[in-house]
Amino acid sequence: MAKPHPRVYFGDRIVDAAEATLGVATSAMLYGLSVYTVFPVHVDGDRRTAFRLADHFQRMVESCRIIGMDGFAAEWDYDRFVSAATELVAENAPTSDVFVRASVHVDESIPGTRVRGCHTTVSMFVYDAVPIVPQDGMRLKTSQWRRIPDAAIPSRAKVNGAYVNSVLAKQDAIDAGYDDAVFLDGNGHVCEASAANIFLVRGGTLITPDVSCDILDGINRRTLLTLAAEDGVPVVERTVDLTELYIADEVFVTGTSAGVAPVLEVDGRVVGSGRQGPISEALRKRHASALRSDTLHGWVTSL
Incomplete structure (x- = not known):
């Protein structure tokens, strides 16, 4: 920060x-x-x-x-x-x-x-406004630490004390030479990065864990789901297996402090072409434009 x-x-x-x-x-x-x-x-x-x-x-x-x-x-x-x-x-x-x-x-x-x-x-x-993750391509590592379940500390609440979970995961990833971590839940399904929601693209469909998967119901996450639907991109919210990240065409993370950041590698496996994909690039541009001058959704408030 x-x-x-x-x-x-x-x-x-x-x-x-x-x-x-x-x-x-x-x-x-x-x-x-x-x-x-x-x-x-x-x-x-x-x-x-x-x-x-x-x-x-x-x-x-x-x-x-x-x-x-x-x-x-x-x-x-x-x-x-x-x-x-x-x-x-x-x-x-x-x-x-x-x-x-x-x-x-x-x-x-x-x-x-x-x-x-x-x-x-x-x-x-x-x-x-300095992003907390690299914007030109991230390398993620699956964390040995599991995401705190909603039944223990509610995922929808941004409680400061709960972020010890994120600190443990991110520090381990950095120590191993990666940029950030991928959290799994108790069943081995993908939740999110250490402090950002995660998306993947397969066959032109945008996929992200649903809000019952022990994730933060992120405001940027909601924004991208809306923008993708408006652009005609098929959107699916569901349980995601870790191996789906390995074979995805695109992976990216998003959050207020993370922006829309492409993921180029997960657990040593190159994602897609190894470059930012077309859907994440388009959403990144749309998101940047909305931040500055949204008039369609009423998202911008003058201070």
Whole structure:
């Protein structure tokens, strides 16, 4: 992650980043009791637009609801969220595209792991929009670590503490000389990369694990499914076997911080032609265009 910009939103106000501190005895620190989302902001001179901001806000609401952090939805609505994001981005006055990471954390010092009824704090910070994975072609390695099942930690909730799972998988992949990991579920089916959804193309059909496969219901994932359908590409959401990645015509990953990144190799096996394929390339261009000037779907919000 790039270095945060100097001003951050913390405790209902904009402060210098050094002033935004978290108590060592808070539940967020002790147990990872916080949820988050990251949304992109396109900057074109004085014009700043956020992509699918309403969906990102709704995901925070749903993540809080799932784990019982009921204070956020009681105190925050979408208009307040937009206002806070607008003020924060304006304070930092970025001159190029940025990401905004928004979090809700339990800031009480409490015994045990109780969460319902506890006070929460919202924070946001801005950082340069640097992708977290290579954009010119990735090499993936199947992880020995299995994806946390939805029955253990809900996959639909972006809970900070759950990302230890991703850290273990990605670090092992990097140590082995790869760029990222492929998570499998307990039955050996493909879930996702360490922090991005995964797609493959076979015979002109776009395939991706469905949302019951212990995956994050990613907002970029939804975007690409919509764009592919509009372009007439057949789309299938289903269980995916690992060996399907080996024989796919194309493989790519997607996420807010990952963009649309082609995968050229999985477990030492070259994917397709060894270059980015036509469907992923077309979706990458469509996605980039939508980020900046979508008018058809109402995905862009001015800040």
